[in-house]
Amino acid sequence: GGRKPPDPGRGIGVLGECSLESVYPEPGQKEVPRNTMIIITFKEEIKVDTIIKANGYIQDDGRIKIYTTDATNYLKEVKISTNDNKTFVLQPDNYLGSATEYITYTVYLSNDIKKKADNQGIFSNCRGDFFQWSFEVSNKLDLTPPQVLNQGVFPPPDNEPDVVNFGAAVAAQGKIEVNFQPRPFRAASITDVAPVNSSPAASVSNVNRNLNQNGPLKITVSADALTASLENTDSHNQLGTAVISGQAVSFSGFFTLTLTSGSFSAGQAWTMMANAAQISDEITVGSLKYSFIESAPASQQILMGASVNETAARITAQLNNHPDVTAAASGTEINLSARLAGSGGNNIFLGVSNTNIFTVTPLAGGTERAVTRTIKDKRDQPRNAVIQIDFNEAINPLTVSGAAGQVKDYIKVVDLTDPSVFLSGKFVLSNQYRTVEFVSDQPCGVNSCGEQIFCLPANSQLRVWLKAADLDDCNNxxxxxxxxxxxxxxxQNAAGENYPLSSSALNGLMDLAANSLDGNRTNGAQGPQSEYDENIKNTNLGDNYQWSFYTSAEIEISAPEIDALQPVHGQDNFPLAEAIKIDFNKLMMSSSLLTGERTISNGPSIFKHKYLN
Structure with missing residues (x-):
């Protein structure tokens, strides 16, 4: 309420929702160096020509503006680059601000910047139709090269593989004992078909094999001679009516009566004897059910033997074709074993329809192989680990994010059995451009939601390598x-330290002031002369950075949990300036800690997953 000056951060409600993901410098950031770049990341691809002119500079028609707060100095000489049409790096030709004072800048994005997919404005259907944010530029240059944080990599450096010994897994065992001959299936039959009084002779065909009627039946032709009725004469139950067709009448689910000669007329009748089908005893193993028959067995039917022992042998032969178990007969006993050793065999269902005929011992006793692990140096990581690198400041995304093949000359993961081949996958930049994560694209299973899990090579030594950008030459x-x-x-200065600015070639890692990576943490820039190895902490004067670790054959599928929250649920009077904090019991994937949601395909279905909201 009340009047107040215009808020330079208005429109900030759009950040993190709709199409806009993140920006740098951060809204409201203080003491931003004059030589900073500006980054804008969208959640989906943008039509490049709506933000970049053909000459590689920003569109200067008002859809994107960079200006001082008093709106007297609009910047137009700003190069803009992208390698994925989602993250755009803006680099002014000249330093921002002044060497003598601090100046606030505002960046404005309009809805005239269009999405590639549907040509709609980036803020269509959002709370607002524009976004702008402001930050304060100091009177200083950033001449401090970026570093990988100490203990800022995951998996941590590991110099020796664990020693793992595997015991044998045990298969689950069960048993079926045949006490008596099981009852086989016998098809229903109709016998003793006889005409009543002067009705013509007739026969019965197409008898339902599973007919459950027993006893005397009678068919009677109606007064109009168009239909006939079927009755159980013992119970006087009417079993149905059927339409006469020529010399035949068919009762659905029962049988067909056909005259030997002549035709149907009112009042004619026939009697017969129904013998109901005999339902077979059954054995169920897993998802398959087996029945017994006296001749010509079909799939999942077992031919009766002349004795209990012979029937047990034939049950054994049929169960040996089962996908989940093997069987061995010992007299009247059938011993079952799960085909796959392990505790999963304990879950194979074993059941019978008649416990007088069969005695069943369910499958049990299956155990996983015992694993003993001796950890050497650090514990080997599960195959589905995500590689994570934390920097002490924001990094230029153009050489550290994207498909592995795009950035292999600047950052890569290799299996040391063949270091010449980089692992395929994707590098993702998050945490306000301070964290890089590598996710493999090699599927290795599904999680509890039925979505694919992606894995690094199993039982391997992997190396992660980062290249420092070349340093600029002596021209200036x-x-x-x-x-x-x-x-x-x-x-160089009098102390022999190099000017940290990267060359214009954009051929390695640098911060957002274009300072080349300080891989060996000497607080200076030597460029890509040699590799600093985090595993041995060598002192080579070179700023390429690497470390290695080992993977196991395991896949980690237990979910992370929240240990603590700030504020706690229902807390009152929480200070407005305090941070909201969530403590997890595991190191989290930084690029999943986002706002909004994402849409994924799982088979034929589409699902939306929420992030932080």
Whole structure:
């Protein structure tokens, strides 16, 4: 309520919802260096020509604006790049701000920036039709190269594989004992068909094999000679009426009566004797059910033997074709064993329809193979681990995010059995451009939702390698005080330290002030001369960065849990400036800690998964 000046952060409600994912510098950030780049990340691909002109600069027709708060200085000389049409890196030709004062900048995005999929504005159906945010630019340059945080990688460096010994898994065992000959299936029959009084002779065909009627039946032709009725004369139950067709009348589910000669007329009748079908005793193993028959067995039918022992042998032969168990006969006993060793065999159902005929011992005793592990250095990681790298500041996304094949010259994961081949997958940048994660694209199973799990190679030593960007040459040393001396093609200061600016080639990792990666954490930039290895912490003067770890054959499928919250549920008077905190019992995948939702396909179905809302 009340009047107040315009809020430079208005429109911020759109950040994280609709099409916009994140921006850098952060809204309201203070003391941003003058040589910063600006990043905008969308949740879906953007029509490039609605944000980038043909010459590689930003569209300057008002759909994207960068200006000082008093709106007197709109920037147009801003290069803009993307490698996936979702994350855009904006780099002004000249430093922002002033060498003598702090200046606030605002970035404005309009709904005239279009989505690639449907050509709709990026803020269509959102709370607002634009987004703008502001940040304060200091009077300083950022000349500090970025580093990988100490203990900022997962899996952690591991110098020796674990020693794992496997015992044998045990298959579940069960038993069926045949005490007496089981009752076989016998088809129903109709006998003793006889005409009543002067009715013509007739015969019965198409008898339902499973007919459950027993006793005398009678068919009588109605007064109009168009239909006939069927009755059980013992119970006087009417079993149905059927329409006469020529010399035949068919009672659905029972049989067909056909005259030997002549035709149907009112009052004619026939009697017969029904012998109901004999239902077979049954054995059920897993999802398959077996019955018994006296001749010509079909699939999942067992031919009766002349003795109990012979019947047990024939049951054994049939169960040996079962996909889940094997069987062995010992007299009247049939011993069953799960085909796959392990505790899963304990869940194979074993049942019979008649416990007087059969005695059943359910399958039990299956156990998984015993695993003893001796951890060497660090515990080997499960195959479905996600690789995570945390930096101490935001990193230029163009060389560290995207498909593995796109960025293999700057960041890659290799199996040391063949280091020349990089692992396929995807690198994802998150956590305000400070965390890079690698997710394999090799499927290795499904989770409890039926969605695919993706895995690294099993029982392998893997190395992650990051390349520092080449340093800029000596062309402008005179303007880079105190790095004014050209040594070995690089500008240096009196202490022999290199000017950290990357070359324009964009051929390695750098921060958002274009400072090349400080892989060996010397607080200076040497460029990609050699590799710093986190496993051994060598002191080579080179800023490429690497570490290695081992994987096991295991797949981790237990879900993470929340241990603690701030504020607690229902808490009152929580300070407005305090952070909301969630403590998990596992290291979480940074790129999943987002707002909004994502849509995934699982077979023919489409599902929406919520993130943080």
């Amino acid at each position: 040393c005179s303007t880079r005080s105190p790095y004014t001396t050209c040594v070995n093609a690089h500008c």
